[in-house]
Amino acid sequence: MSEIQDKPQGRQAQRLHTRKRVLDAAVAEFGRAGAAEADIATIVEDAGVARGTFYFHFPTKEHVLLELEQREEARIAGELERYLRTPHDLAGVLAKVVRLIAALERRLGSKLFKDLLAVHFSPTRPLDDTWREHSVIALVAQEIEQAAERGEAQLVVESYHSAVFFLIGLYALLTTTSGSKALRTAVLADYVTTTLRSLEPR
Structure with a gap:
């Protein structure tokens, strides 16, 4: 066709x-x-x-947020997939995810970004809507697994859980940090460094 x-x-x-x-x-x-x-x-x-x-x-208004979430998830996953087709390491992947999510917050504005996160973590979501169905989480988990296979990371917990923990922490930082752009950039860079150290082979 x-x-x-x-x-x-x-x-x-x-x-x-x-x-x-x-x-x-x-x-x-x-x-x-x-x-x-x-x-x-x-x-x-x-x-x-x-x-x-x-x-x-x-x-309902929640349906608007769910549709927006799906649209933005697809957009971010597409941009991340394009990045992954270029030479990269785990540090670069995590930094890219930070930039993509931070850009989403700027594009939507603080109010709508927080509303989107609220529906993302809402206990009223359909029961079959699991974290494993989120493409961005899946891509980050895949990169953590591949880094472990190369000996650059150690999986203390399942790669999916590591990816979820990373994204939850990122969302929390974006919604709670304020002040200058330089300060926020430094905090987010430190967060990537801390995440990488937590995955370092022991």
């Missing part, structure tokens, strides 16, 4: 276009006010749709 034939046609294409407009308007409003205070009326006005159209595509 050709690429043209694979593209959505007719009503399906229109639905996807409308969904994207609603999502983009919701992301903008969430970034301005935060998810809890976001005004649905503002979202539908900016998207140029009826209020019912918002709820058709996104039954």
Whole structure:
């Protein structure tokens, strides 16, 4: 089947276009006010749709965040995969992940970034939505395993757990550190160094 034939046609294409407009308007409003205070009326006005159209595509505000999370996860995983096709070591991979997640925070803004993390760790997520299904975690775990195979790291715990611990710590630092850009950069660099030392062969 050709690429043209694979593209959505007719009503399906229109639905996807409308969904994207609603999502983009919701992301903008969430970034301005935060998810809890976001005004649905503002979202539908900016998207140029009826209020019912918002709820058709996104039954709750959490659904907006989940869709945004999936979109950004795919974006970051794609950028990380491109980086991994170039010569690299584990230190470079962890530093790249820090830059990608920090760029996401800047792009979304502090309020929306925190809302995204809240839904990411929400106990109300579907039970089959496990950490192992997150592509960024999978890529980091893969790189930790490969570093161990090269003798550059030691797996004290499962590589997946090491990747999860690294990302949780990164999220915590990004949401709690403030002050100058130089100070934050230094803190994040120290975090990468500390993570690498924790993985050093004993």
